Amino acid sequence: MSVGSFSESKRNGGMLTIQPSTAHLQAMAEFAKQVPKAAAAAQRRAINKTLNWLRTHTSRAVARQERIAVGAVRQRLRSYPVTGSAMRGKLWFGINPLEASRTGRPRQSGTGVSVAGRRYRGAFHKRVYGANADIWIRTASKHFSAGDYPDSRVTARRGGSSGWIAENDSRFPLAKAKVSLEDVRPHFETWVRRADERLLEVLKQEFNYELHKYLKGGGRV
Template sequence: MSETLRVEIDVDETFRILRQLNRKAMQNAWRRTLRKTHVWIKGQVAKAVSKNSKIPQKVLRSRIYFFLKSYDTGKVWLGLNAVEAERLGYPRQTRSGITAGRFRFQSAWVMKRAAPDGPVYRRAGKARLPYERVRYDWADAGESAFRSVAALAEQRLLTILKQEVNYEIQKAIGAR
């Protein structure tokens, strides 16, 4: 399910305004804009996925990374691998299996002797062995939420850029 989603934003208008500032101020404003947009994207994706799939936002935020490639390019990466059941909440044993957070996993168990707070397992076949770790697949919800937030990212980026350019202008004229 590893698909690259590319969002291209036309920023010629904003670069024209930024050229009036010195190069260092322009780079600082743009870098802060990229970082703040990343934080916004991270929060919005976590909020949207959590709303749809009931996965805690704390778990989702740790799977979103931002890489600043150069002064004008950033990259957001979202890990869509399945989430381990024990990360969804404290696993509690029930008659039918395990309940972790808001999720129920039938025929699952935790090896209490080996690791009381450890992974949740389920039989992989009909025999006693082998068994596998229980995971919750959230790739579809994550991808759709990421696409919806990516559609709004350009507008948010330009809003933050205006704020940062204003800050640099105010700093240049000595108001701050």
């Protein structure tokens, strides 16, 4: 018979007795045996959920700050969830300059190209190298500014797709418009602290889930 908590009414008051039932005691005993396994499962889920949370909120924050499409930021984030017994998840964030053409939808006009609130005077949107069109400017143009074309270097046409390329046998060197992501670096510690707070919150939820699962008789991790 499973008794558990009960109450008694008397002439001058009532008595409430709180105690676990026989079924609950048995469940707790079984849970105690499975604590290491249940705790490991809870930690894995908590870390992986926190990684997804961090990836979502980081990409949104960077997109707002740098005026970049969220999809482009997410391509710079790579999650490494928990696998096996190593209780450690990682989120890699690539902060090399991002091609301006990926920050939004480029619009060509007679005076240049605009995209995501930025304007590149004297530039043109065209497929010069590779399969996709980018925003380029001739380095001899009076509108060329190194600040709008970071991480640029002169390379041969057969070289890498980033930086400068030489068009028509180096007579008209071009530079590709990019957006620097260096300004997001100071926020790393802030995101780590927020993620740590979030992890603690999710850990509590996952441990409670494991406990309630056993109390309800579903004693499997």
